[in-house]
Amino acid sequence: MSHDHEHDHTEPPSDLELRVKALETLLLEKGLVRSDTLDAIIETYEHRVGPRNGAHVVALAWSNDEFRRALLADATAVVSELGYVGRQGEHLQVVENTAEQHNLVVCTLCSCYPWTVLGLPPVWYKSAPYRARAVSEPRSVLAEFGTHLPESTQIRVWDSTAELRYLVLPERPRGTDDWSVEQLQKLVTRNAMIGVERARMPEDLLERDP
Amino acid sequence: MNGAHDLGGKHCLGPIAPESEFSEPVFHHxxxxxxxxxxxxxxxxxxxxxxxxxxxxxxxxxxxxxxxxxxxxxxxxxxxxxxxxxxxxxxxxxxxxxxxxxxxxxxxxxxxPTSRAAQRAPAFACGQRVRVRKLSMAGHTRAPAYVQGTTGVIAQFHGWHCYPDQRARGLDSAEPLYSVCFTGQSLWGPNSEASEVLIDLWEPYLERAENND
CATH class of the missing domain: 1.10.472.20 (Nitrile hydratase, beta subunit)
Known part of the structure; x- marks a missing residue:
């Protein structure tokens, strides 16, 4: 899929681009926003806050059972102690996957998502198909991510309708008993923490380390 | 509000078509x-x-x-x-x-943070059966249409949180908030792919239900 920049210099700006530019210009002129603040906000969410935070939390939970129990009991407190605090992470709950029960997170009404640990949500999470189908046909949704659960595994879907934000604690992959927190983090994908995929297996890292 | 944003359970919207998380940019334009x-x-x-x-x-x-x-x-x-x-x-x-x-x-x-001081004891206890009221109205609400009229069980009590139906009108108001657990069958019928759906719902959305409901 092609992204911006590639065609910006040859095509005139779209009506949408002009509409946004006009609004920004007006807000700057009226003193309602500052351009250095806009840049700082973009920098924060494009480069600083992201799923590495969540992967750290998950790897710690896999490594330390006391941490894991505390995290499941009061994720807001435990995650804030790691410094992952702020907007769209004010009230956190961690839900744990097991062989018997798989958790999946959605926001059917808008796009609620734990920004402090996962960053901004991907396009598909905010899209109408995911919001519509995650609650009613989660098995089919998981299959579209290549995730095929045994029929015996119960699927529990969390619809984030309030200001609680949910993070899935994936199952720890086999064969990682002697791995460090730093190594384990590499197995924790964003999609696994939403619940649409499992954590990566050690062999996945060898095959396609991004 | 019974609007287009209330998407849970809607059909014919097509595949998810996710981009790879290793190549999707935070912003596309x-x-x-x-x-x-x-x-x-x-x-x-x-x-x-x-x-x-x-x-x-x-x-x-x-x-x-x-x-x-x-x-x-x-x-x-x-x-x-x-x-x-x-x-x-x-x-x-x-x-x-x-x-x-x-x-x-x-x-x-x-x-x-949306948590607020408790104003009284919550009306419902964990394990209790509740039904989501029918709430069709023009204002903002966070009770999805797909769950209205359905019976579930209180799974968690989260204390008092700002109440969106009032706050969307600029009013400061809080109500007890619960996670309510619904069986997939109660929402989607006998062939439901979901075992359970948990939804965060405020007390005014809920009414007591009988155990055989």
Whole structure:
């Protein structure tokens, strides 16, 4: 899929681009926003806050059972102690996957998502198909991510309708008993923490380390 | 509000078609960056809360809401709020002061917790059966249509939280908040792919149900 920049210099700006530019210009002129603040906000969410935070939390939970129990009991407190605090992470709950029960997170009404640990949500999470189908046909949704659960595994879907934000604690992959927190983090994908995929297996890292 | 945003269980919307998480950019176009930052920065002026912001995005013609991309809906909501709050009229600018980068960083780090002091004992206890009231009305609500009229079980009590139905009208109000667990069958029939769906619901959405409901 092609992204911006590639065609910006040859095509005139779209009506949408002009509409946004006009609004920004007006807000700057009226003193309602500052351009250095806009840049700082973009920098924060494009480069600083992201799923590495969540992967750290998950790897710690896999490594330390006391941490894991505390995290499941009061994720807001435990995650804030790691410094992952702020907007769209004010009230956190961690839900744990097991062989018997798989958790999946959605926001059917808008796009609620734990920004402090996962960053901004991907396009598909905010899209109408995911919001519509995650609650009613989660098995089919998981299959579209290549995730095929045994029929015996119960699927529990969390619809984030309030200001609680949910993070899935994936199952720890086999064969990682002697791995460090730093190594384990590499197995924790964003999609696994939403619940649409499992954590990566050690062999996945060898095959396609991004 | 029974609007196009209330998508749970809707059919014919097609495949998810996710981009790979290892290559998807945070923003796909420069204008999306601007809309995101403008929305957060103007929100810092304190003239609306998150429920007013959501309600502004929801109040669009359903065809428009569904045809728009995600940040187009943010833009539509922002334009509506600025217009309704009369923040772009000629002599209003001296009333507000734009946040500096430091101030913005503090506000983002602080977030906006919605928990509030308890005002009385909650009406429901964990394990109790409740039914979601039928709530069809024009205002903002966070009780999805797909769960209204369905019976579930109180799974967790989260204390008192700001109540969106009132807060979307700019009113300060809090109610007890619960996670309510519904069986997939009760929502979607005998062939449900979901074993359970847990939904966060405020006390005014709920009524007591009998154990055999």
């Amino acid at each position: 420069e204008w999306e960056r601007r809309v995101f930052a403008l929305t957060l920065a103007t929100g810092m002026l304190g003239q609306w809360n998150i429920d007013e912001s959501r309600f502004a995005r929801e109040r669009q013609h359903p065809q428009r809401y569904l045809a728009n991309s995600y940040y187009e809906n943010w833009l539509a909501g922002l334009e509506k709020l600025l217009d309704e709050k009369q923040m772009l009229t000629s002599d209003s600018s001296s009333r507000w002061r734009a946040a500096s980068p430091d101030c913005a960083a503090q506000l983002l780090a602080a977030g906006s």
